[in-house]
Amino acid sequence: MKKNAVPLVLLAVLAVFPLVVTSDYFLHLMILFLLWVVIGSSWNVLAGYTGQVSFGHAAFFGVGAYTAGLLFQHLQISPWWGMALGGFVAALIGLPFGAICFPLRGAYFALASLALGEGIRHIATISESFTGGMMGIMIMPSFVSKTPYYYIALGLAALSVLSIQLVIRTKPGYYFVSIREDQDAAESLGIDTTLYKNASLALSSFWTGMAGAFYMNYMGFVDPHVVFSLHDYSVMAILVAIVGGVGTIYGPAVGAFIMVAVQEFFRSGFFGAFDYLGRVTGSSSFASLSEVVRQAHVLGFGILVVVVILFLPNGIVGDWEKIRRNVFRIQPTR
Amino acid sequence: MAFFRVEKLVKQFGGLTAVNEVTFEVEKGEIFGLIGPNGSGKTTTFNMISGTYPPTSGKVFFKGREIQGRKANRICHLGIGRTFQVVRPLGRMTVLDNVIAAAFSRENTMRGARAHAEKTIAFCGLEPVSGVLAKSLPIAGRKRLEIARAMATRPELLLLDETAAGLNPTESLEAVELIRKIRENGTTIVIIEHIMRVIMSISDRIHAINFGQTIAEGTPSEVAANPQVIEAYLGTDYA
Amino acid sequence: MDVFLQTVVAGFLKGGLYALIGIGMTLIMGVMGIINLAHGQLMMLAMYITFLLNTMGVDPYLSLFVAMPALFLLGVVIQKFLLNPLIKVETILPENQVLMTVGIGMVITEVARFLFKSDYKYIKTDYANATFFLGKISFSVALTIAFAFALVFTAAMFWFLLKTDLGRSIRATAQDKDAATLMGVHTGRITVITFGLGAALVAAAGSLLAPVYYIFPDLGGPFTAKAFIITILGGLGSTVGAILGGVTLGLAESLGATYLGMEYEDIVGLAIFIAVLLFLPGGFKRLTKV
Numbered sequence: 001m002k003k004n005a006v007p008l009v010l011l012a013v014l015a016v017f018p019l020v021v022t023s024d025y026f027l028h029l030m031i032l033f034l035l036w037v038v039i040g041s042s043w044n045v046l047a048g049y050t051g052q053v054s055f056g057h058a059a060f061f062g063v064g065a066y067t068a069g070l071l072f073q074h075l076q077i078s079p080w081w082g083m084a085l086g087g088f089v090a091a092l093i094g095l096p097f098g099a100i101c102f103p104l105r106g107a108y109f110a111l112a113s114l115a116l117g118e119g120i121r122h123i124a125t126i127s128e129s130f131t132g133g134m135m136g137i138m139i140m141p142s143f144v145s146k147t148p149y150y151y152i153a154l155g156l157a158a159l160s161v162l163s164i165q166l167v168i169r170t171k172p173g174y175y176f177v178s179i180r181e182d183q184d185a186a187e188s189l190g191i192d193t194t195l196y197k198n199a200s201l202a203l204s205s206f207w208t209g210m211a212g213a214f215y216m217n218y219m220g221f222v223d224p225h226v227v228f229s230l231h232d233y234s235v236m237a238i239l240v241a242i243v244g245g246v247g248t249i250y251g252p253a254v255g256a257f258i259m260v261a262v263q264e265f266f267r268s269g270f271f272g273a274f275d276y277l278g279r280v281t282g283s284s285s286f287a288s289l290s291e292v293v294r295q296a297h298v299l300g301f302g303i304l305v306v307v308v309i310l311f312l313p314n315g316i317v318g319d320w321e322k323i324r325r326n327v328f329r330i331q332p333t334r
Numbered sequence: 335m336a337f338f339r340v341e342k343l344v345k346q347f348g349g350l351t352a353v354n355e356v357t358f359e360v361e362k363g364e365i366f367g368l369i370g371p372n373g374s375g376k377t378t379t380f381n382m383i384s385g386t387y388p389p390t391s392g393k394v395f396f397k398g399r400e401i402q403g404r405k406a407n408r409i410c411h412l413g414i415g416r417t418f419q420v421v422r423p424l425g426r427m428t429v430l431d432n433v434i435a436a437a438f439s440r441e442n443t444m445r446g447a448r449a450h451a452e453k454t455i456a457f458c459g460l461e462p463v464s465g466v467l468a469k470s471l472p473i474a475g476r477k478r479l480e481i482a483r484a485m486a487t488r489p490e491l492l493l494l495d496e497t498a499a500g501l502n503p504t505e506s507l508e509a510v511e512l513i514r515k516i517r518e519n520g521t522t523i524v525i526i527e528h529i530m531r532v533i534m535s536i537s538d539r540i541h542a543i544n545f546g547q548t549i550a551e552g553t554p555s556e557v558a559a560n561p562q563v564i565e566a567y568l569g570t571d572y573a
Numbered sequence: 574m575d576v577f578l579q580t581v582v583a584g585f586l587k588g589g590l591y592a593l594i595g596i597g598m599t600l601i602m603g604v605m606g607i608i609n610l611a612h613g614q615l616m617m618l619a620m621y622i623t624f625l626l627n628t629m630g631v632d633p634y635l636s637l638f639v640a641m642p643a644l645f646l647l648g649v650v651i652q653k654f655l656l657n658p659l660i661k662v663e664t665i666l667p668e669n670q671v672l673m674t675v676g677i678g679m680v681i682t683e684v685a686r687f688l689f690k691s692d693y694k695y696i697k698t699d700y701a702n703a704t705f706f707l708g709k710i711s712f713s714v715a716l717t718i719a720f721a722f723a724l725v726f727t728a729a730m731f732w733f734l735l736k737t738d739l740g741r742s743i744r745a746t747a748q749d750k751d752a753a754t755l756m757g758v759h760t761g762r763i764t765v766i767t768f769g770l771g772a773a774l775v776a777a778a779g780s781l782l783a784p785v786y787y788i789f790p791d792l793g794g795p796f797t798a799k800a801f802i803i804t805i806l807g808g809l810g811s812t813v814g815a816i817l818g819g820v821t822l823g824l825a826e827s828l829g830a831t832y833l834g835m836e837y838e839d840i841v842g843l844a845i846f847i848a849v850l851l852f853l854p855g856g857f858k859r860l861t862k863v
Contacts, residue, residue: 055671104854110608111805122843171442177424182425187407188484190436191435235672302676302679
């Protein structure tokens with residue numbers, strides 16, 4: 001059980017976090033972090049473990065969000081039911097996608113998934129009568145305080161990671177990785193690769209869909225441009241998993257923490273450092289510099305993608321040895 | 335009814351006929367050799383049997399049932415295992431994990447699969463490298479891993495595709511020993527091999543093909559003396 | 574009937590431009606196996622270069638000869654420093670190259686936004702919006718010139734690939750990189766040059782399109798999408814396929830816009846993409862064997 005000691009401790013810390021830190025700002029950031037733990041971990045199941053790299057996970061996120069929102073808008077059902085159903089609807093969308101696209105190998109599959117994300121985005125934008133088109137959906141959030149949302153997000157994150165861990169450490173996990181390593185060899189070992197690829201997709205899309213449904217409830221507003229965003233959700237999911245460490249259970253959680261922090265770092269203009277400097281020195285150039293940094297956060301993101309792929313392609317967890325050697329100058333002991 | 339029978343198997347790729355009405359039978363407990371020059375259609379025959387692709391025409395009978403055209407993972411469950419000519423290790427998994435993955439075809443629990451895998455690894459002499467990543471193994475180890483993986487699926491019939499290619503003489507001898515051990519354990523074997531020393535010494539019977547067609551069948555000495563076989567190899571190579 | 578012919582003509586002319594975009598991308602895909610998701614962004618850069626030169630009084634068709642070399646160089650730099658290093662890296666997921674191009678695309682877009690702001694820019698020339706008539710069908714002057722250039726460049730590409738040593742080296746590398754290396758082809762240099770060429774071709778398309786389109790930083794995305802629909806439609810690595818694919822997409826979009834409505838233009842491309850995946854994986858290349 002020693003393997004589980006660190007995560008359990010962290011879980012305990014996370015559980016008491018809102019009792020210690022009550023600032024809405026930090027609670028919001030932690031909720032984002034927990035959301036990305038879910039999305040990153042579930043993307044990792046399909047891509048990191050089963051080797052099917054999806055560039056369109058925003059599709060599942062958005063579908064989950066819209067399930068929650070549309071249930072309310074059309075049927076006046078509480079969007080919390082959407083939380084229950086969002087995952088299933090997303091997994092349902094995954095089924096025909098898998099059927100059509102799993103025969104495609106490698107980069108073709110990646111492109112097809114990209115097309116899925118963009119395609120659903122287009123459809124959501126055009127079907128105005130059903131989805132409200134570009135106007136999106138707005139609902140009244142159930143809670144005023146952030147704390148209940150925090151705990152729900154924490155629950156989602158814990159459940160998703162736990163369920164994924166259970167799957168990965170048993171027969172399906174071995175089968176997923178076998179498919180990733182050599183699909184034909186896997187077949188010869190009695191593995192029904194089609195079945196297991198679809199199972200992996202179902203698990204992956206389910207949790208991402210749940211995250212989307214949660215998002216709808218938490219933010220109160222979605223539109224196609226936001227929830228089906230290629231860069232903000234599909235690419236971000238990939239980054240979270242890659243930065244943390246693809247093909248590891250806790251890598252995406254580490255990646256989620258880092259990416260949310262980095263994103264906030266840029267969005268807030270280096271955590272308001274420039275604003276502070278501007279106030280202290282009375283110089284207005286800091287304010288405009290801060291504004292520039294804020295605008296440039298997408299640029300910073302793009303640069304981050306480039307840098308991470310060049311130097312840390314296996315993520316922090318995966319390339320830990322490399323980091324220890326180069327950054328901390330610790331030589332590996334023999 | 336023979337234990338295993340291949341009947342008039344044909345495989346055409348576009349305009350090329352790779353396998354042309356090959357027929358043979360294998361008795362239970364035999365070691366049956368399949369020889370022929372490069373490109374004669376041996377691996378293609380294996381691929382049709384193991385379900386990599388279906389035959390253009392012809393039938394495959396296993397324990398009385400027709401099995402041609404079924405998917406590869408179904409064939410494995412029916413009791414036919416195979417190794418690949420160009421080894422296909424699951425590179426980023428350890429030797430043990432490779433075999434556990436195979437063991438899951440017969441065991442459903444983690445514990446059962448692990449136990450079965452460990453036994454199979456011991457049987458195949460791979461304990462020393464059990465924790466090593468498959469991609470780090472030298473060629474002899476990889477070939478042995480191929481066999482161990484196939485064995486973990488508890489095959490009644492094992493198709494071995496060039497298990498000795500690329501091995502030095504000592505390693506070949508060890509491979510031969512393992513193959514004999516597998517037969518003694520009750521598994522019927524069909525083996526493709528180029529290295530004459532290996533296949534002549536362990537096969538009970540041999541089937542020779544060239545350009546996709548049968549040219550001879552019989553005991554090793556009968557086949558070795560056959561003029562068509564000698565001609566096909568342009569001087570049999572007793573390496 | 575006239576409307577139909579008009580639509581077909583417009584689509585065909587646009588198709589010539591699309592062919593240029595497609596050839597560049599399929600070359601990159603065929604030789605390096607890299608899916609360049611920054612292709613449209615490179616085109617966007619060329620359009621801004623054209624715009625800049627236009628504000629200084631340079632005719633857009635002349636700035637072609639500035640934009641092409643400039644993007645060639647940028648392509649070379651990108652391949653050499655950002656993409657080639659990835660080939661040797663051992664990672665679990667092989668799609669690093671694709672993701673890298675996504676990052677590059679983001680950087681290019683944001684740099685453009687930083688330099689030029691997000692508002693739409695236009696190029697003003699006297700003849701840009703002019704049309705001439707053949708019978709009752711109107712031909713856009715700008716698109717016709719673009720089509721003519723596209724023909725010339727495509728022919729030049731073919732001659733280059735078939736007749737020159739460098740072209741043959743590129744084709745060799747595309748077919749079998751290791752064999753090409755063994756035959757003395759410096760494949761590292763070839764990949765770099767090929768990316769540069771692909772970038773130069775899409776730059777040409779950008780400069781040609783600039784007079785009749787509006788320019789803004791985010792147009793990279795939709796055009797990258799078009800580029801790979803064309804490539805998938807034509808078949809990876811097939812230059813003939815890219816031409817056919819480009820014309821097909823141009824026609825389909827034109828017909829879609831006329832008979833279904835403007836907002837369906839993008840959906841048409843997506844529908845084609847799905848149709849190809851379902852019914853003709855491998856694209857036109859499978860039909861023509863080129």
